[in-house]
Amino acid sequence: MKGKAVPHLIGVFPLGMMSLFFLAPLAFMVMVSFYERDPLGFFNEAFVWDNYAKFFSSFYYTISLRSLWSASLGAVLVVLLAFPAMYIIVDMARRWQLFWVILLLSLMCLSEVIIGFAWLILFSENSGIPKFMGWIGVWENPRSLSPSFGAMMVGYVTLGFSLVALMFLPQLARRDRSIEEAALTLGTPPMQVFSKVILPNFKAGIVSALVTMFVYFLGVFVMPTMLGRPQDWNMTVIITDKAVGDANMPLGAALSVIMLIFTLFIIGALTYASRNKDKGALT
Amino acid sequence: MIPIFKRLFVTAIAVGLILPFVIVAGVSINSASNISFPPSELSLKWYTQLLTEPDWLLPIRNSLSIAAVAGFIAVSIALAANYVLWRLKSGFGKLVFGLGLGPFMLPPIIIAMGASVFWAEMGFYGRVEATVISHGVFFVTLPLVILARGFAALSDDVIEASRTMGATPWQTFVKVIFPLVLPYAITGYALVAIISVNEYLISYMVSGFVVETLPIRIFNNVRYGYTPVVASAAMGFALLTIGTLLVLSMFTDLLKLLGASRD
Numbered sequence: 001m002k003g004k005a006v007p008h009l010i011g012v013f014p015l016g017m018m019s020l021f022f023l024a025p026l027a028f029m030v031m032v033s034f035y036e037r038d039p040l041g042f043f044n045e046a047f048v049w050d051n052y053a054k055f056f057s058s059f060y061y062t063i064s065l066r067s068l069w070s071a072s073l074g075a076v077l078v079v080l081l082a083f084p085a086m087y088i089i090v091d092m093a094r095r096w097q098l099f100w101v102i103l104l105l106s107l108m109c110l111s112e113v114i115i116g117f118a119w120l121i122l123f124s125e126n127s128g129i130p131k132f133m134g135w136i137g138v139w140e141n142p143r144s145l146s147p148s149f150g151a152m153m154v155g156y157v158t159l160g161f162s163l164v165a166l167m168f169l170p171q172l173a174r175r176d177r178s179i180e181e182a183a184l185t186l187g188t189p190p191m192q193v194f195s196k197v198i199l200p201n202f203k204a205g206i207v208s209a210l211v212t213m214f215v216y217f218l219g220v221f222v223m224p225t226m227l228g229r230p231q232d233w234n235m236t237v238i239i240t241d242k243a244v245g246d247a248n249m250p251l252g253a254a255l256s257v258i259m260l261i262f263t264l265f266i267i268g269a270l271t272y273a274s275r276n277k278d279k280g281a282l283t
Numbered sequence: 284m285i286p287i288f289k290r291l292f293v294t295a296i297a298v299g300l301i302l303p304f305v306i307v308a309g310v311s312i313n314s315a316s317n318i319s320f321p322p323s324e325l326s327l328k329w330y331t332q333l334l335t336e337p338d339w340l341l342p343i344r345n346s347l348s349i350a351a352v353a354g355f356i357a358v359s360i361a362l363a364a365n366y367v368l369w370r371l372k373s374g375f376g377k378l379v380f381g382l383g384l385g386p387f388m389l390p391p392i393i394i395a396m397g398a399s400v401f402w403a404e405m406g407f408y409g410r411v412e413a414t415v416i417s418h419g420v421f422f423v424t425l426p427l428v429i430l431a432r433g434f435a436a437l438s439d440d441v442i443e444a445s446r447t448m449g450a451t452p453w454q455t456f457v458k459v460i461f462p463l464v465l466p467y468a469i470t471g472y473a474l475v476a477i478i479s480v481n482e483y484l485i486s487y488m489v490s491g492f493v494v495e496t497l498p499i500r501i502f503n504n505v506r507y508g509y510t511p512v513v514a515s516a517a518m519g520f521a522l523l524t525i526g527t528l529l530v531l532s533m534f535t536d537l538l539k540l541l542g543a544s545r546d
Contacts, residue, residue: 007370010363010366011375014360018379018420021416021417022386028397097538098532102525106521110520111498112483117307127306169541169542170542173542222484222502243396244488256396263393267388
């Protein structure tokens, strides 16, 4: 049919832009990860495994474990807070929902740098929580609460909360309420309705939120550098440090490729699991 | 008992999310030149400094111009991709659309590292054009998803009417489709612009030490000793972001757009 040619032609524009500026850079990164570092410029063409070999040392082993730990803990904390919160918020009056949506959207858009800075001040001994606690007499010798692992986690949670909450918002607002209403009229306590009816129904949504947050937290840079101690720094900080600080792009690229493969593996496993479950539901 | 508990829980979270910014606001209007809260003497001098010193004006100008162009790039890609999917429904259309969802699935560091290597090889490392294009391409997901709602809401009757009245596909697009999806395009543009202004890692890795954007400026300042100007910059930022969203909420139904209302 003649009418199909034009849409195909128009499609070349988004396809070209995405291939050239999204896929090509990723392919390039894979290529550069085999290059050699050039102390005078960026890199020299080569084919060496050195950059990958560096990953298998105790230093990167520790960093990897640490990144996995902080990202998973952050993901769990965010979902634990955001799911019940959104469950309550979707039943609030419309104006309060709008208040929350604007608050969450603002936080989602707001720079990591600014959220980190705000917590930095709130944790500092001359203007934030420590000062307040000293003032009311709970803490005699107030000290700054950051940098610390706890402060970094608070930063993670503030950063991820808006995203997860906005993911849950449509699912929770449009859910079919007939089953919970039935359970309630049959005299089930609300807490049990929440744990026995709602949670199992949202298992898929919760798992995908957990995975999204986990992947997102693997890639945060500002929170660990601003609120964490050097021993809390994750792989992202190290990659940035190597690539920009030491001007060692091949090493940065190799570490990113490893992270990319890991991420794709996780996303693939999740898609596979959810597809299998759909099949199971059909038969 | 339960309702009170619910209310307390939600309020506690709201306080946790808002409190940091109350403190920053307090610091930004305190005249003392060290960061402290509560403010002892009120003054707007840090805001004056923010808006008069070239040290701050240049990053502000950089950030705003990057955002303006990046938003335009993202929305035109998203609009084209959605139109193609809407016309073809399958195959090629889905491929184009799916590619646009990619950037949001990967950790930003991977995208930033890829962009950094790519632009270095192209000889654009450290140029503002590189940041603009990267932002435009990587934030395409938001307008893509938002415009998809707009295209889903197009009723077939209108298109059918326009076709039977003899309009060419181009005329139909310009006179019928475009006006109908325009609110979605504007929302998408605004969101990309806001996110671009706030973005740190990609700007930093692509051209960070040449083109200083506002987040980079703030980050460097915080890292190497800071004055309350940073607080006023952060506040200016937050107000700009919230203001844009409030304006948006006036002429689009944000709850519906995010899928919150039960239609």
